[in-house]
Amino acid sequence: TTDFSMPFVQGLPLLASNPVAWAKMAAKHYMAFVDPQVQTRYIQKNQNLIQDMVVTGRVPIGDVEFFEALRHNRPVTRRLRQLPGVKRFQSAYETGLLVARTELWKSLRPTWKGDPASLGQYIRNMTGGLEPRGLGVGPNRRALESLTLFSPRLFRSTIGLAMDATRPWTPEGGAAAETLLRLSAASTGVMMLASLASGMAAGETEPQIMKRLGDTINPLNGKRFL
Numbered sequence: 001t002t003d004f005s006m007p008f009v010q011g012l013p014l015l016a017s018n019p020v021a022w023a024k025m026a027a028k029h030y031m032a033f034v035d036p037q038v039q040t041r042y043i044q045k046n047q048n049l050i051q052d053m054v055v056t057g058r059v060p061i062g063d064v065e066f067f068e069a070l071r072h073n074r075p076v077t078r079r080l081r082q083l084p085g086v087k088r089f090q091s092a093y094e095t096g097l098l099v100a101r102t103e104l105w106k107s108l109r110p111t112w113k114g115d116p117a118s119l120g121q122y123i124r125n126m127t128g129g130l131e132p133r134g135l136g137v138g139p140n141r142r143a144l145e146s147l148t149l150f151s152p153r154l155f156r157s158t159i160g161l162a163m164d165a166t167r168p169w170t171p172e173g174g175a176a177a178e179t180l181l182r183l184s185a186a187s188t189g190v191m192m193l194a195s196l197a198s199g200m201a202a203g204e205t206e207p208q209i210m211k212r213l214g215d216t217i218n219p220l221n222g223k224r225f226l
């Protein structure tokens with residue numbers, strides 16, 4: 001998929017929890033499209049940190065499921081790999097994920113209260129890196145999910161992050177709950193500002209604007225919520 005949405009999809013929880021790391025990730029993501037060697041230089045500069053993250057936290061460094069099929073040496077995939085921009089987009093996506101995970105690991109590892117495995121679980125769920133194979137999901141079911149779900153690995157990770165947040169007494173649960181609360185607060189604030197601005201631009205009265213704000217933040221309003 002040829003777009004630059006990764007910072008606002010897999011990287012969205014990072015924006016809420018660590019904006020500095022998010023900015024660095026987004027910059028490297030876009031730079032890697034222009035210069036694919038950005039990923040190699042980043043790995044060389046952070047080699048020991050990445051090795052610790054992979055070995056003790058079992059955090060994958062790239063693994064974009066959109067591009068996994070291209071690694072198979074079949075005639076169709078060989079042709080796809082030759083399409084203009086495919087390798088650059090793959091480099092951009094994988095660099096962004098690598099930087100997001102590494103910067104999170106770097107910032108949280110010194111003060112993390114749990115073991116490295118729990119930190120790895122939090123980072124995998126934060127960045128769409130939950131591996132179905134590691135959960136015991138068989139190849140047939142993984143293939144079915146790939147046909148029926150959009151980005152099943154990201155979907156599982158998002159559910160995993162929400163489930164962790166229901167156990168805030170654990171290190172990964174507390175971090176997940178804080179992340180989701182920050183994300184919810186930021187989303188609500190942005191939508192309230194947008195609703196206020198659109199009401200003022202339309203020349204609405206103060207009661208009309210307040211009603212618009214109320215409709216925006218009322219979770220009982222179904223699709224109109226946020």
